[in-house]
Amino acid sequence: MRSASNFVPLLLAFIISTSVQSTFAKESTDRAEKKPAAKTSAEATQSDDEKSSQKPVKTRLAHIKIAGALPESPGQMSLFGDLGVDLRKTIARLDKAAKDKRIAGVILEIGPAALTRGKQNELREAIARVQADGKKVYASVEAAMDSQFLLATACDEIVMPEAGMLLISGVHAEVAFYKELLDKLGIEADMFHVGDAKGAAEPLTRTGLSEPVRKNLTAMVDDIYDQMITTIATDRDLKVDEVRSIVDHGLLTVQKAKEAGLIDHVAYPDEFRAKLKAEYEADELAYVVNYGKKGLDTDFSGPMGMIKLFQQIMGIGSGSGSSKDPKIAVVYAVGPIMTGKSQADLFGGQSMGSDTIVKAINKAAADKTVKAIVLRINSPGGSALASDLIWRATKKAGKPVVASMGDVAASGGYYIAMGADHIIAEPGTVTGSIGVVGGKLAMRGMYDKIGITTDKITRGKNSGIFNSPNKFSESEREVMEELMQDIYRIFTTKAAKGRNMPLEKLESLAGGQVYTGRDAKRNGLVDDLGTLKDAIRAAKKLAGMDPNEKAQLKLLPKPENPLEALFGADLDKEREAKLLQGITQLSPELAAPLRHAYQLRQVMQEPVTLIMPYWLDVR
Numbered sequence: 001m002r003s004a005s006n007f008v009p010l011l012l013a014f015i016i017s018t019s020v021q022s023t024f025a026k027e028s029t030d031r032a033e034k035k036p037a038a039k040t041s042a043e044a045t046q047s048d049d050e051k052s053s054q055k056p057v058k059t060r061l062a063h064i065k066i067a068g069a070l071p072e073s074p075g076q077m078s079l080f081g082d083l084g085v086d087l088r089k090t091i092a093r094l095d096k097a098a099k100d101k102r103i104a105g106v107i108l109e110i111g112p113a114a115l116t117r118g119k120q121n122e123l124r125e126a127i128a129r130v131q132a133d134g135k136k137v138y139a140s141v142e143a144a145m146d147s148q149f150l151l152a153t154a155c156d157e158i159v160m161p162e163a164g165m166l167l168i169s170g171v172h173a174e175v176a177f178y179k180e181l182l183d184k185l186g187i188e189a190d191m192f193h194v195g196d197a198k199g200a201a202e203p204l205t206r207t208g209l210s211e212p213v214r215k216n217l218t219a220m221v222d223d224i225y226d227q228m229i230t231t232i233a234t235d236r237d238l239k240v241d242e243v244r245s246i247v248d249h250g251l252l253t254v255q256k257a258k259e260a261g262l263i264d265h266v267a268y269p270d271e272f273r274a275k276l277k278a279e280y281e282a283d284e285l286a287y288v289v290n291y292g293k294k295g296l297d298t299d300f301s302g303p304m305g306m307i308k309l310f311q312q313i314m315g316i317g318s319g320s321g322s323s324k325d326p327k328i329a330v331v332y333a334v335g336p337i338m339t340g341k342s343q344a345d346l347f348g349g350q351s352m353g354s355d356t357i358v359k360a361i362n363k364a365a366a367d368k369t370v371k372a373i374v375l376r377i378n379s380p381g382g383s384a385l386a387s388d389l390i391w392r393a394t395k396k397a398g399k400p401v402v403a404s405m406g407d408v409a410a411s412g413g414y415y416i417a418m419g420a421d422h423i424i425a426e427p428g429t430v431t432g433s434i435g436v437v438g439g440k441l442a443m444r445g446m447y448d449k450i451g452i453t454t455d456k457i458t459r460g461k462n463s464g465i466f467n468s469p470n471k472f473s474e475s476e477r478e479v480m481e482e483l484m485q486d487i488y489r490i491f492t493t494k495a496a497k498g499r500n501m502p503l504e505k506l507e508s509l510a511g512g513q514v515y516t517g518r519d520a521k522r523n524g525l526v527d528d529l530g531t532l533k534d535a536i537r538a539a540k541k542l543a544g545m546d547p548n549e550k551a552q553l554k555l556l557p558k559p560e561n562p563l564e565a566l567f568g569a570d571l572d573k574e575r576e577a578k579l580l581q582g583i584t585q586l587s588p589e590l591a592a593p594l595r596h597a598y599q600l601r602q603v604m605q606e607p608v609t610l611i612m613p614y615w616l617d618v619r
Contacts, residue, residue, distance in 0.1 A: 064097070137155040186449045191437065195436070197213050423527050424527065454469055462475055
């Protein structure tokens with residue numbers, strides 16, 4: 001644990017280095033000299049007073065950059081305010097531009113962002129809201145892959161520089177298998193699963209996809225591919241067969257993309273800016289850079305400076321935060337599900353702790369100003385116990401609960417949604433996976449290879465059920481299978497009741513099968529397709545509020561206080577994080593497998609898990 005005395009010099013150094021400037025959204029203006037044009041007879045008769053009364057036409061375009069991970073979160077606190085860039089704040093900036101009368105349009109600079117399908121849909125709908133207010137949105141893209149291009153097609157016009165490139169090669173789902181590696185190490189995965197398509201343990205027990213899993217994943221990939229093709233065809237006014245042919249080709253130069261009708265302009269940023277200036281007939285064209293992004297207030301001068309400093313450190317805003325106005329609570333349930341508290345992992349991701357989420361739901365339920373709860377889920381599942389505890393919290397909330405599914409809400413992620421009064425998924429959400437998996441890695445072979453021996457004293461027939469060296473005995477196997485069947489029965493029974501569906505029909509959709517949100521809607525596993533904003537609107541309606549009336553949002557769980565994080569830091573974890581960060585910087589390709597392996601190791605510490613089949617890398 002770090003002492004306060006060590007922290008003070010660090011804090012003072014930070015204050016001195018940052019107080020010399022403040023970060024604000026800046027306007028960059030383009031003032032081009034105009035050549036005098038020939039005067040008309042009407043202009044020649046204008047008086048000097050009339051001429052002086054005419055003001056230059058200045059047009060402002062909001063410039064918003066889409067880049068980075070864009071995580072789903074209630075916000076991240078820093079030592080000096082809420083400065084993180086996430087999906088929610090980016091969408092809020094677009095919504096602000098839609099209503100801002102000073103803004104004539106939006107320049108959306110699309111960079112190398114992690115635009116998974118749920119995030120794509122959220123951002124596309126936000127772009128549509130800007131357009132609905134009569135403002136054009138321009139996509140500025142240097143180089144784009146499928147995900148960036150699918151976001152760009154929602155815009156009115158797409159511009160790329162001459163040397164850029166476009167990669168739209170379809171859908172590629174790839175799964176890694178580790179059985180041969182485990183064989184070489186002398187490790188044997190002794191696993192159970194309930195549901196033919198519940199393939200979460202197959203990477204440890206097989207060298208390729210089983211037929212039920214292959215069939216299920218193929219159906220899901222087909223639907224994702226169909227959504228991709230029809231979206232491009234609709235947005236770019238192309239025929240479906242034309243788009244399929246383009247996607248089969250895959251890699252296009254910018255000129256080829258222009259000829260195919262995929263983009264509108266081949267131009268450098270300064271050339272496109274000049275075009276926009278002419279289009280808007282503006283004397284001055286201003287890009288409002290970083291539009292809507294919160295700045296950093298580092299003015300701590302004056303007698304109140306120290307008070308303001310510590311308010312910012314402790315995450316205390318200028319407002320009271322105790323408004324009595326009606327609110328909708330948005331509880332972010334993100335990451336693999338485990339018992340205990342939510343944690344940030346070593347790779348920049350996070351896990352969902354049942355203690356943290358249950359506390360957040362209970363806090364929203366106890367707040368009399370909160371009229372309904374939206375549970376925003378982005379999780380592949382995890383601990384069966386933790387999932388059930390969160391489900392129970394939603395059932396006893398005593399207020400309307402709407403589940404909003406992001407990129408993935410499968411297995412345990414679907415389980416925690418079952419207690420909601422209404423479920424809304426994105427069209428590309430990966431959901432379902434109603435099944436159970438569990439087991440252990442038997443290390444005996446590796447122990448033999450490296451010369452480790454064990455001895456034991458036992459009391460109880462099944463006392464060694466989760467000891468690491470040996471596979472399950474026959475009696476241990478029987479009780480494990482019995483436990484998993486019981487949990488599967490609980491899962492399917494609660495799902496059937498939550499969906500008002502006969503158990504037999506629900507079971508035909510279970511067995512570990514995964515679906516896109518669109519297919520889940522067709523099969524009755526979710527109620528509607530839509531965004532987080534649609535879920536908030538549905539929650540207001542269930543609470544008896546006007547769905548179109550603006551309501552305050554209460555975002556939960558509350559982000560960890562940065563001061564607590566500093567003083568309560570785990571130094572061993574910090575060292576591990578630095579080591580792993582170095583590995584991933586050396587080889588970025590290792591980042592995802594290492595993160596997945598780390599999360600799987602955490603999840604598999606639970607005896608029985610509700611985890612989706614594989615960590616899917618769908619591109």
